[in-house]
Each structure stands twice: as structure tokens, then as C-alpha cells.
Amino acid sequence: LSPASGVEDLLRELAPQVLGALVRRYRDFDRGEDAVQEALLAAAVQWPAEGVPRNPRGWLIAVASRRLTELWRNESARRRREETAAALEPPDPEPVPDVDDTLTLLLLCCHPSLTPVSQVALTLRAVGGLNTAEIARALLLPEATLAQRISRAKQRIKASGAEFEMPGEGERSERIAAVLRVLYLIFNEGYTASSGSALHRVELTAEAIRLTRQLRDRLPEDGEVAGLLALMLLTDARRPARTRPDGALVPLAEQDRGKWDARAIAEGVDLITRTLASAPVGPCQLQAAIAAVHDEAPSFEDTDWPQILALYEHLYALAPGPMVTLNRIVAVAMVHGPEAGLRELDEADGDPALEGNHRIDSVRAHLLEMAGDREAARAHYRLAARRTLSLPEQRYLEARAAELAETAQR
């Protein structure tokens, strides 16, 4: 580990704690967040050269506090904050109370007044300690667009009157569910083909896993937090087998399972097994359990499909959605044969939630191929390829259609 990357990890870990301390003391999340970003930048320049201070957290809090006072002073010409800013004591040299505000901060960044994309951006900056340029690169957006999203998100939080405090018992579980959705979005955003322009993306899956681990440290009893962490570990474990050298995606059925990350699988399986035994079941846990069954199977055909189907039935009852519907149908086909799957697919076709979803066509194509109707399968692969917005998926579907055309000619 180079000293710079060691410093970077430390800074990212401390970022939410420093911001928490600052907001707790000065009650200004908007400016405080800017001040912490500047303190992190100063540390990233100074520490690798001059060494890490004895109390890094205290150092960052002191520098960020000073910067916050300056930010207020600069504004005071225009605003009536003048007296407040002038009256401010210089930063307290004494250690701040040792409270960990990471969870409170996560909840604030995923506040219901924000849109999901803003929640993602703000969480990555305020809790993840990434800077605007890094986040913009990761999300494939221009820096100006992203900076505007973050500043607007902070204004919205202010306007909504949200306080920097733990929500009451009544709202807490709903608010934590929102955090889980955001962490999942971050993970998903990063779970893409590592090719072309994506090569330069900050590792968002690793960041999502790191943040979810942090959350789990704070909420060790929460089954869904543990379930989400297990789901991420079990999904990310397949990444080495998920892309070909040319960047094309390899579907689960064709992946070289020898390339899967055995350590991540072991951790994920252990976590989800313990959680299912002790916590009330939830959608994240069920998805993790499904991922675990896949990860433990020696091959796609030798997967415990009856168990996968049972888990999807459970998930379908608990948290229905278009992807659950379609994945359940794939499991039906694997257990009861492609004709049974196709019958269920015909029924699902009328579901308004699935309307216009190209995945109906890609699932239908797979099932038709399984049933031996290559001509119809090819037509549906083509249809799905035309309608997807994912380039890697389009490539895969087109290749599949082309293969069927070739074998038909032979």
C-alpha cells in the first residue's frame, strides 16, 4: 500500500465523522460540508508529504472549522451573519465529544425530500468523502451538472427543515430503507462492464460495500442491512467472470465459476445464513439467499432451482416487481420446463408494470431457445436487442441471435 492510498482510505473513513462533528457544533450542514471537502483536500496534499498528524480526526475538525468560519466571514458582507461570524470563537482546540455521527449523516443524505440521483450524489460526497470530480467521473456526468445536483440537494435539505438528528422510532425503519435503496443504487451503478470509458470509473461497487459495512457496524441487529451487504458481496464475487477481455458481458449460465471470488462468497454465505436464522426476513435477505444458492452451485444446470423458485415465490409475495416476476418465471422454466415458463410469461405479459420492458422479450427468447424453437427465439432476441438501453446487453442479445441464425443454416 502506498502512503498516498493509505492516507486516502483514512480520509474517506474519517470524512463522515468530521462532518458529523462540525454539523453538531455549528448546525450548518451546507457550508460545513464544503468546509470538510476543503479540509480533506488539504490533508490529501499535506499528509503524504509531512506525515499523518497524531490526532488525524482532530486535525481535520480544526482545519474544517477554520475554513467554515472563513466561509461565513466571506459571506457576511452580503448577509447579516456578520455578527454571528465575528463572534465565533476560534476553533476549539479540545477534542470534540467522541460521538459517531456516520449513521445520522447517512440518513440526512438520503432524506425523502431528495430525488434518488441527488441522494446518491450527496451520499458519495458527504459520507463517502469523494470529491465532485471523482463522483462526476463515476456517474459519467459533467462536473458542473453534478456540482449543481449536490448544491441543490443541500438547499432542499435546508428548505425541508430536516435536522441533524436521529429520526424518531416511528420513521426510522422507513428512513433506513431509503438508505439501503441508495446504497444499492450506488452498487448497481458501479456493477457495469469495465470496458471503454467505464475503465476510468471510480470503483463504485467497492464504495457501496464499504459504506454498507459502515452501516452494518452501526446497526448490527438489522437483518436487511446484513442482507444487503451479503447480496453485494455475493454479486460482486462473480465480477471476475462477468466480462470477457473485450468487455462483452458473460451471462450467469456461461460464466467460468472457477474465477468467482471464493472469499467473498464464503463471507456472504456465512452472513446471510446467520441473518436468516436470527432476523425477521426481508427482500434484501431473500435476494442475498438467491445469490448464495447460485454462488454455491457447481454449474447453471446443477443449481438448486427448486430452492431458487421457492425463494422467488417468497420474494414475489413480499416485494413484487417486474424483475422479480421475470426471474421467477425463469426459475419456473428451470424446474418445470420451458413450456410452463412460457405459459406464465403469457400471463405476465398483460401486467402494466412490465409493459414495454425489453426483458420480457429476452426471457421469452431464452425460454423458446430452451424449448428448441430457434427461429422464434432468434426473433425475440432481435426484438429485445432493439429495445434495450444497455449497450453490453444489446451486444450480448445480438450475438445470441446471430449464433442461432448460424446454427439454423448448418
Place this chain on the structure above:
Amino acid sequence: VKYVILIYSNPTSRELWEKFSAEERGRGLSAYAALTEDLAASGELIVTEALADPSLTKRVSVDEAQTMTSDGPFAEAKELLAGFFLIDCETGERAVEIAARVPEAALGLVELRPAMDLSGFEI
């Protein structure tokens, strides 16, 4: 999802614009300015450009490593791309709402197309 909003001009729209009074033109331009400002403020705007006059278009072709240009399409004849927005917004409905604010939408000259991305998929 990223969307591109394509704004076309055709002989009718060009003639209409030429006949506009200064005040009418000002109204059109401020509608554009307001739309751009709103999108920048909401964090949905990636980029927007108005394209130069069609007479400045060049068609570029390469033949045996030889680059050639020819002066391109005649303004009078065709429906031509006049400008575009690249936006990133939450839903398709929102994208339609934005596209509907482009003044040319009143003439049926606005097209909305989603961009492809690198997102993965699971089977």
C-alpha cells in the same frame, strides 16, 4: 437516463422565424434561456447547443486516406437539425415535460431519444 432532445427546422419554421418581429424573436429566445436556466439549476442539463446555419454544414468523407469535404445540404430543401439538449433526468415522463417546453414543439419539430448506457444486466 440520459436523453437527447433534437430540435429541427424546416422551411415553414425558418420562414416563420424570418417574419417574426423583434419582440416575437425576443420571446422565443427568452423561452430558451429560461428552459436552459431551469435545467442547469435542477442539475438535469448536461449540455445544450444551437447549431450554426445549415449553409455552413460540410459533409466529410475519407477515401483512400484522403479527407474530402463537400458543402452540405441545402437549407431550403430539408428538415435540418438546428440544435439539441443533452439531459439526464429521472423518468421518461420528465423528459417529455422538458421537451414540450422547447418552442419548436408547437410546430412538431422536437424529437426525444433515450441514450444507451453501459449498465449491466442479470439473467
